[in-house]
Amino acid sequence: MEKDGRFAEFYKTFLNEMNPKFQEIEGYREELLDKYRRSYYAFDKCNYKRQFKEYLKIKFRSKLLQTFGNISQNNSVAQYIADETCAKTDFSKVPPDGYYFDDSFEGSYNGINFQIAEFLYEDENRSDGTITTNSCIAMLFDYNKKITSTVEIVSDSVSLSLAYIIIFSTILFLFVIYSIIGKVVKDIFFLYIVPFVLFGSFRLISPLIGPNLLKKNNSVVNLEDPKFRSRFSVYSSDQVEARYHCTPAFMDRLYNLKTAFGARGLSCAFFNNSQAQPKVLIQIYSSKDLFELGDINKPIYDDSSIFAFYRELNSIHQIIDALKLDNKIGL
Amino acid sequence: MMVFAITFALVLIWFYSIYVSLIEKRNKALEAFSSIDVQLKKRYDLLPNIVSIAKGYMTYEKNLFEEITSLRTQFQQVGTNQVDINKKLALNKELSNKLTYLFATFESYPELKSDKIMQNTMVTFCEVEEHIAAARRFYNSAVNELNNAVQIFPSSIIANLINIKEFQFFKAESFEKVNINLKETFN
Numbered sequence: 291m292e293k294d295g296r297f298a299e300f301y302k303t304f305l306n307e308m309n310p311k312f313q314e315i316e317g318y319r320e321e322l323l324d325k326y327r328r329s330y331y332a333f334d335k336c337n338y339k340r341q342f343k344e345y346l347k348i349k350f351r352s353k354l355l356q357t358f359g360n361i362s363q364n365n366s367v368a369q370y371i372a373d374e375t376c377a378k379t380d381f382s383k384v385p386p387d388g389y390y391f392d393d394s395f396e397g398s399y400n401g402i403n404f405q406i407a408e409f410l411y412e413d414e415n416r417s418d419g420t421i422t423t424n425s426c427i428a429m430l431f432d433y434n435k436k437i438t439s440t441v442e443i444v445s446d447s448v449s450l451s452l453a454y455i456i457i458f459s460t461i462l463f464l465f466v467i468y469s470i471i472g473k474v475v476k477d478i479f480f481l482y483i484v485p486f487v488l489f490g491s492f493r494l495i496s497p498l499i500g501p502n503l504l505k506k507n508n509s510v511v512n513l514e515d516p517k518f519r520s521r522f523s524v525y526s527s528d529q530v531e532a533r534y535h536c537t538p539a540f541m542d543r544l545y546n547l548k549t550a551f552g553a554r555g556l557s558c559a560f561f562n563n564s565q566a567q568p569k570v571l572i573q574i575y576s577s578k579d580l581f582e583l584g585d586i587n588k589p590i591y592d593d594s595s596i597f598a599f600y601r602e603l604n605s606i607h608q609i610i611d612a613l614k615l616d617n618k619i620g621l
Numbered sequence: 622m623m624v625f626a627i628t629f630a631l632v633l634i635w636f637y638s639i640y641v642s643l644i645e646k647r648n649k650a651l652e653a654f655s656s657i658d659v660q661l662k663k664r665y666d667l668l669p670n671i672v673s674i675a676k677g678y679m680t681y682e683k684n685l686f687e688e689i690t691s692l693r694t695q696f697q698q699v700g701t702n703q704v705d706i707n708k709k710l711a712l713n714k715e716l717s718n719k720l721t722y723l724f725a726t727f728e729s730y731p732e733l734k735s736d737k738i739m740q741n742t743m744v745t746f747c748e749v750e751e752h753i754a755a756a757r758r759f760y761n762s763a764v765n766e767l768n769n770a771v772q773i774f775p776s777s778i779i780a781n782l783i784n785i786k787e788f789q790f791f792k793a794e795s796f797e798k799v800n801i802n803l804k805e806t807f808n
């Protein structure tokens with residue numbers, strides 16, 4: 291994405307807001323940067339980074355959001371999305387297990403209301419001590435088509451990780467049972483060979499049985515696009531309804547969306563909320579902490595982080611445009 | 622003897638599982654068939670509304686309205702088994718042809734285009750068209766699964782034994798491949 295005139299206006303707002311407090315902010319950044327450089331543990335470094343970002347968020351973010359369009363910060367949105375999706379979707383759990391709340395917004399674009407919540411998951415690499423941040427963006431959009439039964443689309447990276455958990459825990463259970471039997475029968479076959487074969491076949495069978503294992507009350511929908519089918523699994527109790535929402539054009543757009551965002555995983559669900567209004571939930575798993583302002587390592591007037599924030603906000607509009615959620619006909 | 626009994630039992634289980642899978646696939650294809658019928662019925666139920674509103678504005682298209690009404694009556698008289706569904710699909714092709722012509726003539730009637738009830742009816746009609754397309758895709762997907770099982774060894778042998786035949790795919794006729802762009806007509 292290019293830096294356009296709209297971004298220039300966005301950046302100007304930031305500079306106007308920042309100028310009177312420039313010395314104060316830059317002084318605070320340098321103070322934190324000094325602590326950041328002197329700290330030994332990755333966790334402490336991570337905390338100083340976060341502290342600076344939080345500071346900028348409080349100072350500038352709401353003003354920048356106003357400049358961008360009809361979008362505002364609202365911390366109750368995350369709970370709202372969680373409540374709306376709870377018991378409505380099988381795979382798109384909000385928030386995903388282990389993730390904690392970070393940011394949330396609400397707004398509208400082209401007549402489509404949306405709610406967005408970001409959840410984070412930090413993982414420490416034990417060998418080099420670095421901390422990687424994974425994020426999950428849950429986006430709830432209005433939807434113009436009627437929905438009679440829930441349809442869920444899960445990228446295979448998401449469905450496989452769920453399948454791994456189920457299969458792994460099953461194998462672990464079997465291992466315990468075999469160990470108990472092995473102690474009784476003193477048989478090397480029971481004690482070692484069978485668990486070994488089960489573990490060996492774990493990776494082999496997961497992609498084959500994963501989608502069927504997760505289907506619960508829904509059945510697997512085999513859509514005709516082989517490219518889409520290689521990346522996503524679709525579940526619904528109504529085969530016709532699933533195809534009504536997942537038109538060939540929609541499949542193509544969702545596939546491109548995953549590629550464009552470089553998402554590690556993506557899930558999408560069509561369902562009626564508690565007020566029986568049709569909604570689309572899209573969850574994108576990324577390895578970046580999104581919707582952040584500023585970087586402790588760069589001067590605050592550096593426009594790269596502001597541009598990243600602008601680009602991320604713009605991507606919400608792009609999703610509505612790309613999936614043509616504002617169109618009633620021919621999605 | 623024991624080995625023979627176990628082998629025989631395993632063969633029986635294998636035979637039965639293929640038999641069950643074939644029956645399931647055939648039933649799924651039949652279910653998909655009936656879902657097309659349900660959607661077609663919805664489409665035909667909307668026709669009287671479209672015709673009655675359009676009649677008020679389009680005074681020179683009397684023959685066209687009569688033909689559409691006649692096709693609808695014929696549709697209602699046909700049953701729902703597999704042979705009848707083919708008849709229904711044939712009628713549907715003919716009707717699509719007439720509707721393409723009807724919607725094209727809407728261009729010449731600006732008052733009709735701005736009629737609120739007509740606009741709403743057309744939106745519903747579009748949704749039904751999309752459901753028909755979805756039902757056709759479901760049918761083709763179910764038929765593909767069934768035909769693969771009927772053609773590929775070893776299930777082909779069992780399919781022959783229990784007389785399960787291949788189903789025909791639903792193919793769009795050339796005139797049906799031309800999109801009826803109702804959205805543009807009513808914008």
